[in-house]
Amino acid sequence: MPSEESRNLFQSVLCSECFLLFCTCRLWQENVSLKDLQSKGVCLLKLQIGSQSTGLYGRSLLLLEPRKHMGVSVLPSNNFGPGDIVGLYDLDGCKPSSQLCTGVVTRISQSAVTVACEDSPDGLNLDTDALYNLMKLANDVTYKRMKKALNTLNGYSSGPASDLISVLFGYSEPGSISQPNDLSFLNSGLDESQRQAVSFALSQREVAVIHGPPGTGKTTTVVEIILQVVKRGQKVLCCAGSNVAVDNLVERLAKAKAKVLRLGHPARLLESIQKHSLDAVLAHSDNTNIIADIRKDIDKAFMGMKKMNDKRDRIHLKREVGELRKELRTREATAIAEVLKRADVVLATNTGANDGGPLKNLPVDHFDWVVIDECAQALESSCWIALLRGRKCILAGDYKQLPPTIKSHTAASKGLSVSLMERLILKYGDSVVRMLTVQYRMNSNIMTWASEQMYQGQLVAHSSVEKHLLKDLPGVASVEETSTPLLLIDTAGCGLSEMEVTDDQSKGNQGEVDIVELHIKALTEAGVKPKDIAVIAPYNLQVDLLRQRLSARHPDLEIKSVDGFQGREKEAVVLTLVRSNRKGEIGFLAEDRRINVAVTRARRHLALVCDTQTVQTHGFLKTLIDHMTQHGDVRTAFEYLQDIVPQNYTRDHRDTKSNNTKATASSSTSNKQKGRGQAGSKVEPGHKRTSGSNKTQGGEPQTGSGMPLTQIKYLEIKNQVEWFLQDPDQTELRFPSTLNSHDRLLVHQVAEELGLNHESQGEGKDRSITVSRPPTGSNESVTGPPVGQPAAVLEEESVTGPPVGQPAADLKTLHLERMRREQKKREQKIEQEKHLDTIRTAGQTQTAKKTKTKKTKAGACEIAAAATADADFDTLIDAVVKAERVCSFVKCKTLVIHLGQLCLFCNRQYCLGHHIPEVHGCGDQARANARMRISKEGVLYAGSGHKDKSVDPNKKAYLHRKLDSKLKDMEKQRKTKPKESDNN
Numbered sequence: 001m002p003s004e005e006s007r008n009l010f011q012s013v014l015c016s017e018c019f020l021l022f023c024t025c026r027l028w029q030e031n032v033s034l035k036d037l038q039s040k041g042v043c044l045l046k047l048q049i050g051s052q053s054t055g056l057y058g059r060s061l062l063l064l065e066p067r068k069h070m071g072v073s074v075l076p077s078n079n080f081g082p083g084d085i086v087g088l089y090d091l092d093g094c095k096p097s098s099q100l101c102t103g104v105v106t107r108i109s110q111s112a113v114t115v116a117c118e119d120s121p122d123g124l125n126l127d128t129d130a131l132y133n134l135m136k137l138a139n140d141v142t143y144k145r146m147k148k149a150l151n152t153l154n155g156y157s158s159g160p161a162s163d164l165i166s167v168l169f170g171y172s173e174p175g176s177i178s179q180p181n182d183l184s185f186l187n188s189g190l191d192e193s194q195r196q197a198v199s200f201a202l203s204q205r206e207v208a209v210i211h212g213p214p215g216t217g218k219t220t221t222v223v224e225i226i227l228q229v230v231k232r233g234q235k236v237l238c239c240a241g242s243n244v245a246v247d248n249l250v251e252r253l254a255k256a257k258a259k260v261l262r263l264g265h266p267a268r269l270l271e272s273i274q275k276h277s278l279d280a281v282l283a284h285s286d287n288t289n290i291i292a293d294i295r296k297d298i299d300k301a302f303m304g305m306k307k308m309n310d311k312r313d314r315i316h317l318k319r320e321v322g323e324l325r326k327e328l329r330t331r332e333a334t335a336i337a338e339v340l341k342r343a344d345v346v347l348a349t350n351t352g353a354n355d356g357g358p359l360k361n362l363p364v365d366h367f368d369w370v371v372i373d374e375c376a377q378a379l380e381s382s383c384w385i386a387l388l389r390g391r392k393c394i395l396a397g398d399y400k401q402l403p404p405t406i407k408s409h410t411a412a413s414k415g416l417s418v419s420l421m422e423r424l425i426l427k428y429g430d431s432v433v434r435m436l437t438v439q440y441r442m443n444s445n446i447m448t449w450a451s452e453q454m455y456q457g458q459l460v461a462h463s464s465v466e467k468h469l470l471k472d473l474p475g476v477a478s479v480e481e482t483s484t485p486l487l488l489i490d491t492a493g494c495g496l497s498e499m500e501v502t503d504d505q506s507k508g509n510q511g512e513v514d515i516v517e518l519h520i521k522a523l524t525e526a527g528v529k530p531k532d533i534a535v536i537a538p539y540n541l542q543v544d545l546l547r548q549r550l551s552a553r554h555p556d557l558e559i560k561s562v563d564g565f566q567g568r569e570k571e572a573v574v575l576t577l578v579r580s581n582r583k584g585e586i587g588f589l590a591e592d593r594r595i596n597v598a599v600t601r602a603r604r605h606l607a608l609v610c611d612t613q614t615v616q617t618h619g620f621l622k623t624l625i626d627h628m629t630q631h632g633d634v635r636t637a638f639e640y641l642q643d644i645v646p647q648n649y650t651r652d653h654r655d656t657k658s659n660n661t662k663a664t665a666s667s668s669t670s671n672k673q674k675g676r677g678q679a680g681s682k683v684e685p686g687h688k689r690t691s692g693s694n695k696t697q698g699g700e701p702q703t704g705s706g707m708p709l710t711q712i713k714y715l716e717i718k719n720q721v722e723w724f725l726q727d728p729d730q731t732e733l734r735f736p737s738t739l740n741s742h743d744r745l746l747v748h749q750v751a752e753e754l755g756l757n758h759e760s761q762g763e764g765k766d767r768s769i770t771v772s773r774p775p776t777g778s779n780e781s782v783t784g785p786p787v788g789q790p791a792a793v794l795e796e797e798s799v800t801g802p803p804v805g806q807p808a809a810d811l812k813t814l815h816l817e818r819m820r821r822e823q824k825k826r827e828q829k830i831e832q833e834k835h836l837d838t839i840r841t842a843g844q845t846q847t848a849k850k851t852k853t854k855k856t857k858a859g860a861c862e863i864a865a866a867a868t869a870d871a872d873f874d875t876l877i878d879a880v881v882k883a884e885r886v887c888s889f890v891k892c893k894t895l896v897i898h899l900g901q902l903c904l905f906c907n908r909q910y911c912l913g914h915h916i917p918e919v920h921g922c923g924d925q926a927r928a929n930a931r932m933r934i935s936k937e938g939v940l941y942a943g944s945g946h947k948d949k950s951v952d953p954n955k956k957a958y959l960h961r962k963l964d965s966k967l968k969d970m971e972k973q974r975k976t977k978p979k980e981s982d983n984n
């Protein structure tokens with residue numbers, strides 16, 4: 001007998017439900033905007049009627065679609081599901097007064113929702129051109145059924161369920177009954193843990209809990225238990241929270257030739273299951289013909305009613321329909337009891353097993369067992385509807401996945417966030433539960449994390465799935481993306497921040513959408529079918545952004561919230577965590593079970609797109625990041641996107657080089673290069689990397705420092721060169737051929753900066769660069785400048801030589817500065833007028849001339865220091881010239897002739913390290929611009945707020961090639977020019 005305490009517990013359930021209902025009422029009263037309701041997923045606005053048909057026992061089926069001419073053909077992300085009770089409204093709003101009819105959702109896809117109208121819409125003349133709103137209604141039927149069950153429970157004095165109730169409330173210990181040892185299993189393929197669970201369940205007197213982690217064959221086990229029970233001539237009532245889960249059980253049991261009967265609104269059943277539905281079975285019973293005739297009459301009456309204009313005729317016909325229905329009902333009722341008794345297994349949803357339905361025709365002690373699947377996802381009160389009909393129960397599920405949503409804090413604080421299943425495990429421990437431990441879904445690399453974090457490390461991957469990868473699927477090519485079970489794409493430090501919205505429930509991240517798109521492209525280009533891929537986002541807004549981007553191209557690609565995938569699996573899962581902010585806020589990602597569900601949907605491949613810096617603030621998510629870092633491939637968003645804004649950039653190269661790189665001249669670059677693929681390069685979408693694995697060397701993502709890879713690369717190379725310079729024994733530094741073209745460019749750039757010789761050899765794959773000291777000592781060896789080289793660099797080279805043993809010191813630069821000024825002064829005296837033009841054109845003649853004059857000026861720095869009145873003018877000209885070829889950032893000497901970027905805000909050229917507006921001081925303008933764009937276009941662009949116009953992959957590839965060939969040309973000229981001058 002439930003005590004006062006447990007009664008209170010159930011009062012709270014009621015309260016929680018009241019609260020839910022109350023909530024919905026309040027939404028109406030307070031006139032929460034319909035748009036808000038839509039973004040919360042409970043309302044679909046401006047739908048048009050795609051088709052309207054009479055089907056399913058006289059009910060009218062409406063197919064509702066998004067407005068076509070809007071160009072968008074996908075529904076916004078929503079929480080509608082089959083079986084939901086909904087109201088159809090005209091565009092006045094979702095007020096009770098404008099309700100046209102209520103109905104049940106029978107099907108929902110990304111592009112349409114089908115509703116079976118509950119009240120036959122006889123007076124309903126739906127206009128096919130008009131638009132309608134659809135709103136989820138608080139399901140008070142469910143509420144009433146739960147309330148009734150709890151009242152029954154409260155008043156339960158004696159009956160078949162007495163012992164069960166007593167155990168479930170802790171008044172008596174669960175017991176067992178002895179079973180024959182040699183249980184013969186009907187399914188010979190069961191694994192050891194499944195067999196143990198089956199015999200355990202059969203030997204329990206009142207209750208057995210089957211804990212089935214993801215992919216462990218929980219349904220397989222439950223089916224075996226039911227079949228064993230049936231074999232003993234016992235009757236089973238089998239329930240689950242969702243129609244899908246019930247249908248799955250019906251399908252499996254029917255396949256095993258069990259006599260099943262499915263209760264429920266026929267509109268809510270899968271088509272393949274409908275033949276097992278009560279309606280269908282009744283239709284084939286002895287009353288078939290009469291029932292069919294009555295139905296035909298009803299249908300005919302409906303058709304007639306539509307054409308009828310006279311109101312009185314209509315009313316008459318309506319009454320006739322009512323009579324026919326009544327007759328149908330009485331005839332059916334007599335048949336129902338008969339049909340129910342013939343079945344071995346009766347299946348329904350938890351609330352479908354209520355007393356008010358067909359089951360009222362059965363005696364209370366008809367069933368021996370009540371089986372509840374997905375028990376951990378159900379409210380305890382909904383379980384009690386069925387439990388009151390059984391002597392024994394089997395509860396199957398996984399309480400480490402998402403529980404039912406309890407919106408009332410009061411209810412949650414009184415323990416209602418704990419499901420019946422969890423409550424029993426907490427109370428009785430191992431004595432009532434068996435866990436399934438072999439999983440048949442995930443590659444072991446995906447599984448291990450979940451196993452360790454959620455299931456005490458007890459899961460084992462079955463050999464059939466342990467190593468399976470996407471590339472093992474027929475038609476899938478072996479590329480990097482299809483050869484790795486775990487791929488982490490880290491956006492840390494890339495500035496791909498989440499969109500700033502006030503609602504915590506709806507967050508979006510356009511940058512992550514971009515990356516997901518590129519990864520989906522890579523997967524599908526490798527031959528993975530879109531229907532085998534799930535894109536999972538925790539937030540409805542992100543789901544919408546993803547659908548806008550991807551659904552048109554891949555209609556079969558399922559894009560849903562985590563909750564929408566519970567109980568499902570896909571070959572590949574792409575998970576975007578969305579949150580990226582400086583505060584490290586992660587909101588409701590903090591629900592461990594939500595992450596567990598998301599990760600464990602994946603069979604062969606899990607790609608995680610997230611800002612590790614933000615999400616790692618949460619310990620549980622950190623374990624996932626750590627796991628993926630250690631056992632998977634790690635890439636950074638820089639490998640996917642161009643023009644992203646590094647957040648934690650380094651302002652000064654020199655400050656960081658010592659702690660960021662340890663360039664032991666020969667190894668570092670080649671290793672790391674291999675390690676990162678084409679780090680920092682502009683990767684075209686779907687670009688296949690040629691370098692080896694992407695595993696990072698130290699087990700840590702290389703962008704952990706938050707520095708853009710380009711910059712890290714730059715520092716690495718620079719450091720290596722400087723080490724080389726400090727070793728007087730070494731004459732040249734050879735960079736390996738594994739460098740990609742981008743990194744080769746960096747080498748040239750560094751060499752130029754330090755005034756060294758740099759030369760490329762070989763073609764294609766064998767291309768490598770050698771950096772060496774320029775000829776030292778005398779200036780006689782200088783042979784004249786290579787064509788196209790900026791004069792300043794040549795001066796550095798030939799006049800001073802590289803500062804041996806000294807890293808690109810300011811002293812050197814100062815010196816050079818002075819030298820240059822001095823030289824200009826002299827030149828100016830000779831041809832003052834032509835001066836500007838000649839410098840601007842920077843032609844061969846001028847540079848040659850300069851080089852010539854240099855010889856005589858080599859020791860003239862003292863004179864230069866004592867600058868005359870001309871000096872200011874000189875400096876001015878100098879600055880102008882310099883500005884054209886050197887980064888505009890204060891003190892930065894990097895050449896920008898070949899590798900520079902124009903800032904659109906200040907219109908100056910900057911090197912790769914300084915082109916970002918935030919770095920060189922245009923940050924405020926960039927942000928203002930970005931804000932303006934967001935408010936104007938409603939879209940957040942990655943980067944500094946400029947719309948990325950370079951998305952065309954062909955164009956990117958073309959530019960890339962062009963850059964490469966330009967480089968080659970330059971090198972060729974450099975090699976051949978001296979010879980030419982020799983000949984001359």
Ligand SMILES: Nc1ncnc2c1ncn2[C@@H]1O[C@H](COP(=O)(O)OP(=O)(O)OP(=O)(O)O)[C@@H](O)[C@H]1O
Nearest residue numbers: 189190191212213214215216217218219220221440
């Ligand atoms: N003993 C077994 N041998 C081989 N395959 C099995 C076995 N048990 C289950 N499977 C396979 O594992 C998959 C999941 O099984 P099943 O559908 O029974 O689990 P479920 O309970 O529905 O899923 P989950 O365990 O994720 O809740 C199915 O593909 C099934 O064929």
Ligand SMILES: [Zn+2]
Nearest residue numbers: 903905906922
């Ligand atoms: Zn600028």
Ligand SMILES: [Zn+2]
Nearest residue numbers: 887892911914
């Ligand atoms: Zn710079």
